[in-house]
Amino acid sequence: MQIADVTAFPTSFPVSARAGERLGIGKVVKRDAVVVRVRTTDGLVGWGESHHARSPGTVGHLVNRTLRDLVVGLDAADTVGVWTTIYTAQLASHGLGAAAAIAMSGIDMALWDIRGKAVGWPVYRLLGGASRPVEAYAGGVALGWSEPGFLVDEVWPLVERGYRAVKLRIGDNPVDDLARISAVRSAFPALQILADANTAYDLEDVRRIAPGLRDQQVGWLEEPFPPHDHRSYAAAARFAGVPLAAGENHYTRFEFHRLIEDGAVSVLQPDLSKSGGLTEVQRIAALASAWKLPLNPHTASTGLNMAATVHLLAATENAGYFEADVSHDNLFRDELVSSSITVRPDGTVLPPEGPGLGVEVDEDFLAAHPVIEGPGFVR
Template sequence: MKVASVVAIPLEARFADVFGGADKVPAHISSPASHFRRIPRTGQVTTLVMVTADDGAVGYGECFGLPHPQLASTLVSHVIADFLKGAVIDDPAEMTADLYRYFIALGGTHGAPIEALSGVDIALWDLKARAADLPLATLLGGEPGPVETYVSPVGLHATPSETVAAARAYGERGFHALKLKIGRGPKVDAEHLKAVRDAMGDGFPIYLDANCAYDEHSALEVAEALAPYAPGWLEEPIPPGDVLAYARLRERSAVPLGAGENEFTLDAFRRLTEAGAVDFLQPNISRAGGVSGLLAIGDLCEKAGIVLAPHGVGGSIAVAAAVHTCRAAPAFGLYEANMLLNPLRDELSLKAPVIANGNLVAQDLPGHGAVPDPAMVDRFRWTARS
């Protein structure tokens, strides 16, 4: 079986279309985290990847979309597709190894180059599993079923009472753990966390995500202010890249640290583990090497004695591929069910993600199971704005 074609389609679901105008989009949707307060979100974006074999078999992948879906789709269409055409379909990581080295040699250690390869890797694994008529989890050595899940986001609401209402709504839907967005200073962050802790009870797991809102000094102040309310982790308190700063912060912080959604290469994750910088690694399957990358990062976690807790932002294909991979990945602990409004997650595929008893489920279907609906692909296909 050989690669006949690789196709990338940029997709966008605009919030203005959902709410009937840009001026009607709620603030907690357009600015759901600290890094969107200055540059609000206008919608959800991603890149669909389709790899077709010479026998007609098809696999589907997804590249992380932000800040724009054409970044990855251009690389898939104009660099990766020509390289892979005619290649024997074997181990996806080996198939794309030369492309990986090529991008790295050009300085492409972050962003679109690795995200493009991630989407292709997911599609190749899906193709292999579908061709074998096996669920992806089974092909990887696991089996379909639920994965331990927490829900996000409880966003940057204006008042603690609004934050509590959002948290309680998730609890009423059956979720048994949640993630609260922070990043407005120790006092405000503590007020909102305390309110949620009081409302949800001492035994309810609450995780925190600062989205890089702080520097090393202020992050330590925030950790000290929030520690009395027993958060499960403090995610990305400072920007990525300064591994030593993370290691110093982890040594002094009373709250466990998580990071990784903005890392891309295995070397970057290895540096975090070797420096003792985090307690949780949080890669996103659609930007950190796809299925192959998630498995390799799980190996790093297992060797370092820390927990793999993948980032869950993405469309239906990324979510489905991730939960299947989590069923087989070493050191897996829990996965993020991101519930921010996203038609590309909930409407794009013929089979939407399944949540049962508060956990996402790797479905017992060939491949990852998230076959896109052609009508939805046409509906969400990105078009240039005048």
């Protein structure tokens, strides 16, 4: 069962006015993704997702023009061997670094889909897991910088659907951010509130908002700073008083090694479509477990990465939350794939039961939604 072909499909759609959330990284104007298809000589087809990296055409080009030639002809079941081949040619020396990690993630995910289809098992069983419930929080590109009362109105239906935890977008300014958090806390005293600054804070912002985060019992402060700002993370960990979270912009176990050893970040958030795929995030999970740290993966645009993430968490000893996408009008969640992950009344999700990832891709959707060039977020 050899790899016969690899094809990346950069894809986009413009968002509606209500889906154009305003966050620390800007206002959403379109949604992008890179869907990766792998075919085998036995006729099997696997699907995966590479993160768009705010440049979906570039990521797709890297898959189609470079990584494809590295892996065609290799054993499709040898995910470790394929990963090592790409690592040697792109990550170890003179490659494209993070772009290569992102591009290879979609290939790796598609190979796990193929492995499951080859034996008729869902991926969670291949990983050694079971169909166990995974606690979810309401996240995705949602719950942005709204007026506090409007934000409360947005959270109500999520709680009614079963969510017991939500992630609020901060990074605007400490005063307004804390007003939003306080409004949600007042309306939902028992709700677990998580906060994501999308790298928009500096140390003084964290000093100003930290007492309020503690008072409002916020579960974590996510990405207050860019991933390379190790000094600020170390300084904030000494006074913040709430757990710091990061990892969606860290690539491979080698970057997570430092993140863990520094000791400032205690909530790890690798993204399967960015950090190196299922093969690599398994290694990151094992590394985290040695330090008694939970894994709370970041999820990306499409139902492919969402399904893969639940499979992984159902097979991970130190599993934390699944980040459920609750954004408005996400066609990549609702139309691109055959089914979506849904929260149960107890606030948990289950992995899909079909072979492989358990979801299929509508290729007509990909044909109808070619990539839209330009930034997906604007200031």
